[in-house]
């Protein structure tokens with residue numbers, strides 16, 4: 001599965017600790033992250049991460065583009081509910097695209113935990129069907 005991890009500054013430490021706690025699970029998947037979040041995860045959790053641009057410089061939109069192409073299976077986006085952000089429209093756009101594609105999103109640590117536990121249990125098999133369908137369509141074998 002392809003998992004996107006994003007955290008606003010006030011939530012980065014919380015996300016890194018979460019990733020360390022579940023490193024066994026995250027290590028079995030492909031992790032994408034916005035710039036500064038990804039750098040912290042690489043540095044502190046020692047996890048392999050595909051890093052995109054910093055959120056305020058387009059990283060949220062890059063994750064959004066992957067979501068729009070149905071390339072991302074789950075998003076953990078720990079937002080700071082107490083801060084106003086210049087790039088708030090990018091955040092809103094990303095969450096909207098997750099709803100468009102029906103991609104599970106966790107915006108706080110409690111939901112993130114439920115999401116990771118369900119990932120561990122294999123509850124994301126339905127996303128594999130989507131990936132297989134995309135390969136099938138790309139190969140031009142559809143009727």
Ligand SMILES: O=C(CO)COP(=O)(O)O
Nearest residue numbers: 034035036037054055056
């Ligand atoms: O701003 C962000 C999400 O909106 C996060 O971006 P960074 O991971 O680059 O700090």
